Amino acid sequence: xxxxxxxxxxxxxxxxGLSLLAPNAGLGEAPAKVVYLLHGLSGRSGDWLDYxxxxxxxxxxxxxxVMPEAARSFYADMAYxxxxxGYVAEELPAVCRALFKLPSGREDTLVMGASxxxxxxxxxxxxxxxxxxxxAAFSSACLFLGEGLDLMREQAGSEELRQRFGERxxxxxxAAFGPGLERDPGNELLALAREAAAKGPRPELFLACGSSDAxxxxxxxxxxxxxxxxxxxxxxxWEGAHDWAFFDRAMEQALRRFxxxxxxxxxxxxxx
Numbered sequence: 001x002x003x004x005x006x007x008x009x010x011x012x013x014x015x016x017g018l019s020l021l022a023p024n025a026g027l028g029e030a031p032a033k034v035v036y037l038l039h040g041l042s043g044r045s046g047d048w049l050d051y052x053x054x055x056x057x058x059x060x061x062x063x064x065x066v067m068p069e070a071a072r073s074f075y076a077d078m079a080y081x082x083x084x085x086g087y088v089a090e091e092l093p094a095v096c097r098a099l100f101k102l103p104s105g106r107e108d109t110l111v112m113g114a115s116x117x118x119x120x121x122x123x124x125x126x127x128x129x130x131x132x133x134x135x136a137a138f139s140s141a142c143l144f145l146g147e148g149l150d151l152m153r154e155q156a157g158s159e160e161l162r163q164r165f166g167e168r169x170x171x172x173x174x175a176a177f178g179p180g181l182e183r184d185p186g187n188e189l190l191a192l193a194r195e196a197a198a199k200g201p202r203p204e205l206f207l208a209c210g211s212s213d214a215x216x217x218x219x220x221x222x223x224x225x226x227x228x229x230x231x232x233x234x235x236x237x238w239e240g241a242h243d244w245a246f247f248d249r250a251m252e253q254a255l256r257r258f259x260x261x262x263x264x265x266x267x268x269x270x271x272x
Contacts, residue, residue: 001022001023001024002021003019003022004020004045009092011082017045018068018092019045019049019066019067020067021064021065022064023059023061024059031063031064032062033061033063033108033110034102034103035064035065036066036067036088036112037054037065037066038067038070038088038113038118039067039070039116040117040141041074041141044069045067048065048251051244052244052248057251057255061255062259063255066092066102068088070120072172072175074172074176074187075088075116075117075120076187079176085123088120088124089123093131106129106130106131108133109132110133110136111125111135112138113140114139114247116142118139119140119189122135122189122205126192126193129203132203133204134258135203136208136257137205137206137207138208138250139208139219139242139246140207140218143189144221144222145187145189146187149181149182152173153181193226194229197230202230204234205233206253206254206258207222207233208246210237210238210239210240210241210246211238212239213240213246219237220235
């Protein structure tokens with residue numbers, strides 16, 4: 001079953017789009033797991049449905065997938081814009097649990113995404129580990145956001161910076177994080193990981209990146225930083241680019257990792 005529609009978000013103070021996918025085989029039954037699935041910078045809520053084999057994966061693994069709209073927000077409570085992080089991490093799960101009777105336990109709640117959505121998924125899981133028990137992030141951007149913001153401040157107004165990022169993306173960063181592009185620990189994944197490692201519980205993490213992806217070195221480095229903090233991320237890479245062919249394969253591998261070999265009610269990942 002595929003539902004596409006709109007509802008009024010109090011966090012965003014506007015109507016927003018939402019796509020939901022539930023396996024036909026489980027209609028009428030309480031779903032075992034729910035996956036909040038996040039789109040990338042240029043995407044929308046329907047991307048995963050339109051460009052991957054997600055409907056087949058839903059039938060195979062028996063999960064419900066919830067796909068919100070987040071514009072070009074970097075899943076931030078924007079300096080000049082809407083509160084997209086609060087919406088995705090807090091309001092959306094509450095609304096979906098109330099409307100669709102979705103699971104509420106952290107052991108039954110996952111968050112996944114690619115590119116900007118990978119950053120958003122990690123931000124949700126590492127800042128709300130009591131809500132999201134597992135996270136899968138593919139070809140993630142902004143893994144070292146603070147360093148990127150430092151560079152933008154240092155080279156502000158330069159032609160080199162405009163050539164590297166483009167005017168549109170620089171404006172996006174200013175809207176999301178403020179015109180001063182100051183660091184905020186609440187937006188930096190390693191700061192969130194340190195806090196999660198110290199306080200617990202820790203979400204299980206699956207990371208993947210293609211060997212031809214521009215973000216490959218950052219993903220390798222991030223995996224090492226997580227291990228130094230005591231996490232044990234399942235990190236995988238293979239030949240691939242920053243595209244839907246890679247994201248689709250990564251999604252299938254992540255679902256197999258967390259759900260087993262296709263039993264709709266089974267899960268291999270730990271509880272708690």
